[in-house]
Amino acid sequence: MIDPPELETMLETMATRLLSVDGVVGVMLGGSRARGTHHPDSDVDLGLYYRGGLDVAALGRLAEELSGDGASVSDLGGWGPWVDGGGWLRVDGTPVDWIYRDLDRVQAAWQDAQAGRCALHAQEGHPLGFLDVAYAGEVALGVVLADPTGELTALHYAALQYPRPLAEALVQRLARARFSVAVARKVVNRGDTTFVAGCLFRIVGLCAQALHGRAGRWLINEKGAVAAAGALPVAPDGFTGRAHGVLAAIGSSPDELGAVLDRAEALVDEVELSCKW
Numbered sequence: 001m002i003d004p005p006e007l008e009t010m011l012e013t014m015a016t017r018l019l020s021v022d023g024v025v026g027v028m029l030g031g032s033r034a035r036g037t038h039h040p041d042s043d044v045d046l047g048l049y050y051r052g053g054l055d056v057a058a059l060g061r062l063a064e065e066l067s068g069d070g071a072s073v074s075d076l077g078g079w080g081p082w083v084d085g086g087g088w089l090r091v092d093g094t095p096v097d098w099i100y101r102d103l104d105r106v107q108a109a110w111q112d113a114q115a116g117r118c119a120l121h122a123q124e125g126h127p128l129g130f131l132d133v134a135y136a137g138e139v140a141l142g143v144v145l146a147d148p149t150g151e152l153t154a155l156h157y158a159a160l161q162y163p164r165p166l167a168e169a170l171v172q173r174l175a176r177a178r179f180s181v182a183v184a185r186k187v188v189n190r191g192d193t194t195f196v197a198g199c200l201f202r203i204v205g206l207c208a209q210a211l212h213g214r215a216g217r218w219l220i221n222e223k224g225a226v227a228a229a230g231a232l233p234v235a236p237d238g239f240t241g242r243a244h245g246v247l248a249a250i251g252s253s254p255d256e257l258g259a260v261l262d263r264a265e266a267l268v269d270e271v272e273l274s275c276k277w
Contacts, residue, residue: 006127010091011044015146017062018046018098028142035141043095047142048086049103049152051159063087067096076100078149079244082123100133103151109135110155116165128222129188131157133166162216169215171275174268176205183187188257195200196257197250203264204243207271211235214275236270243267 015027031045032038048054056075066089087098112118113133120129139152140159145151152163180205184199205222208229212219215232219225230240246264251257 002218004165006092007044008058009143010094011046014046014096017066018048018059018137019146021055021058021062023050023052024048025051025147025149026144027146028139028144028152028156030099030138030142033211034143036062043097045097045099045103047099047138048198049101051103051107054100057085061091067091072099080125082121082122082132083125084164101138105141106135107155108140109133110159111165113159114163116163116169118166118169126222128202129217131138134218134220134254137220140218140265141220148267157217162218167213168260169208169214173206174210174272174275175209178265179272180206181261181268184261185258188261189199189254191252191254191257193250193252193257196261200246200250200260203268204246205244207239209266210271210275211270214277234274236274239267241269 011029018024018027026049028034028047028049029045030047032042033044048059054076056073060071060073070262071087071089072081074085076085077084084100084102085128086100089096091099109132113136118131118133120131123130136155136159138164139155142152142156144156180199180203185194187195204226207217208225211229211232211234212225215234217232219228226243227240228236230234230243236242242263246260246267249256250260
């Protein structure tokens with residue numbers, strides 16, 4: 001494993017090399033290492049911001065040079081419509097992930113965020129759905145490593161100011177959580193635990209997004225979202241434990257399913273109160 005000073009040098013060198021690949025216009029450190037919440041064995045996530053296409057073949061050759069024959073890179077869109085694609089490397093024992101990001105698409109997401117427009121999109125690995133404005137959040141929370149034009153740096157500083165219209169939009173989406181409660185109640189007497197579980201996951205996820213919006217904090221993934229929401233100053237008391245508890249003991253009988261939906265609805269009520277301005 002690379003020690004921190006050596007890791008910093010490695011990342012600077014890698015970022016410079018990546019800029020030589022046709023299409024790459026900037027490189028950003030993301031994930032837990034950018035936010036300072038990483039563990040010693042955490043992966044290194046690098047966002048490769050490109051424009052007008054990307055020379056994937058050249059990128060693959062660079063990956064093999066840096067990491068050896070075990071390295072692999074995907075085509076654009078190879079990981080799905082919203083995650084896009086990337087590569088897996090191991091450099092001196094450290095796992096390094098390259099993640100493709102179309103900079104024009106990221107800029108469009110930032111414009112949408114400022115206007116309070118956001119949507120969830122089907123994407124493998126994102127069971128709630130990929131929140132499109134998370135592109136802007138990634139830039140806000142990341143660390144710029146290479147940015148010859150300054151465009152990525154400018155976007156980073158702009159996105160540090162969380163847009164009030166986006167906050168309001170995410171809070172308003174609590175209405176969808178209430179709708180999910182109502183829909184789930186329709187199958188209680190059928191004992192449809194699976195359908196209820198899916199609705200409960202959506203309810204909890206929408207609550208976590210609303211709390212982040214009200215707090216003016218970017219949320220870029222469902223992983224850890226409930227714990228992160230519970231740590232926000234606007235969160236209802238015990239939010240994390242109660243949200244996890246809703247999904248931990250769903251049950252299968254009509255009485256059990258009805259009771260868990262009652263708890264979920266009460267949680268939505270409290271989140272809605274916490275999110276008032």
